[in-house]
Amino acid sequence: xxxxxxxxxxxxxxxxxxxxxxxxxxxxxxxxxxxxxxxxxxxxxxxxxxxxxxxxxxxxxxxxxxxxxxxxxxxxxxxxxxxxxxxxxxxxxxxxxxxxxxxxxxxxxxxxxxxxxxxxxxxxxxxxxxxxxxxxxxxxxxxxxxxxxxxxxxxxxxxxxxxxxxxxxxxxxxxxxxxxxxxxxxxxxxxxxxxxxxxxxxxxxxxxxxxxxxxxxxxxxxxxxxxxxxxxxxxxxxxxxx
Numbered sequence: 446x447x448x449x450x451x452x453x454x455x456x457x458x459x460x461x462x463x464x465x466x467x468x469x470x471x472x473x474x475x476x477x478x479x480x481x482x483x484x485x486x487x488x489x490x491x492x493x494x495x496x497x498x499x500x501x502x503x504x505x506x507x508x509x510x511x512x513x514x515x516x517x518x519x520x521x522x523x524x525x526x527x528x529x530x531x532x533x534x535x536x537x538x539x540x541x542x543x544x545x546x547x548x549x550x551x552x553x554x555x556x557x558x559x560x561x562x563x564x565x566x567x568x569x570x571x572x573x574x575x576x577x578x579x580x581x582x583x584x585x586x587x588x589x590x591x592x593x594x595x596x597x598x599x600x601x602x603x604x605x606x607x608x609x610x611x612x613x614x615x616x617x618x619x620x621x622x623x624x625x626x627x628x629x630x631x632x633x634x635x636x637x638x639x640x641x642x643x644x645x646x647x648x649x650x651x652x653x654x655x656x657x658x659x660x661x662x663x664x665x666x667x668x669x670x671x672x673x674x675x676x677x678x679x680x681x682x683x684x685x686x687x
Contacts, residue, residue, distance in 0.1 A: 481506070502558065503528050514538060519546070528554045533574070543582070550576040556595060570598040576615075585645045585687060589615040589622045594629070604663055608632050613639065626651060632659045637681075645687040652678035 483494025489510035496503055503526040514521030521538035533552035539545055556570035557563040576591025596610045609631010615624040624639035626649075637651020654677045655664050670679035 503533070508537075511536070528558045530555060531571075544587075545581040547576065547579040547581070550574055550579060550591065556598075567601040568599065570595045582643070585643060586622050586641060587620075587643050588617040590617065591615055593624075598631070603666065604632070604660060606660075608663075611635065615639075632656060632663065634678075641687070647685055647687060649683040650681070652680055654678040 481493040481496035483492075485492055491508060493506040494504060496506055506524070506526040508522040508524045511521045511523060519538040519540050521536055523535075524537050525532065525534045527533070531553035533550070533554065535550040535552075536548040537545065538548065552572075552574045554572050554574070556568065556572050559572065563569070573594040573596070574591070575593075576589065578588065578590050579586055580588040592615065593613045594610065595612075597607045598609055598611060599607045610629040611626060611631075612629055613624045613626050615622060617623070620643060622639075622641040624641075626635060626637040626639065628635040632655075634654040634656050635651060637649060639647060639649045641647045652674075653667065653670070654673070655667060667673075667679050670681055673679050
């Protein structure tokens with residue numbers, strides 16, 4: 446009789462664990478920077494109608510638990526979501542140390558949905574993401590391997606028309622996330638390097654030069670960067686903290 450009682454208790458808790466409502470788990474454990482609504486399903490397989498994460502609005506969010514991830518000491522889910530337009534698909538894993546790892550990340554999103562600063566400044570474009578992995582600790586990317594392509598890049602303070610397409614390839618070097626930037630097409634010849642440290646400090650250092658297609662208004666603005674070198678390139682540097 447005692448064994449039957451124990452077995453019944455184990456089955457009860459097993460069923461509770463397998464069907465634990467995602468809505469309850471969200472209310473108990475979700476960080477303040479993540480807000481979801483329309484939550485259905487369980488914590489292992491569920492969905493949300495819409496939400497905001499890191500300041501970005503997404504909808505049609507779904508997740509599916511990957512039990513084999515437990516063998517590597519992580520809790521991983523296959524996830525998909527849609528921003529205002531486009532889509533994002535990735536495997537999301539949480540390690541015991543609190544690191545968040547995104548694997549096989551792919552997606553297409555509007556640039557102004559990535560950060561409020563782009564919305565406020567009117568900067569626009571379309572982003573294509575393709576990453577093997579991104580590791581995030583305390584909200585800061587500390588490792589990355591992949592690429593970002595920005596097309597139809599538009600900066601209202603620089604030009605009244607789109608200035609082109611650009612590519613950034615990221616990797617991790619000596620504890621820094623390093624991205625090399627180049628133009629793919631457009632009205633400017635741009636090369637540069639982004640360095641992101643683990644404390645969130647970043648620098649973007651590069652060179653920019655006009656092309657035969659560069660409007661005179663942009664050529665005039667480039668002069669504010671100082672004298673050009675023998676190749677006609679102007680050096681620039683931006684620094685800040687995420």
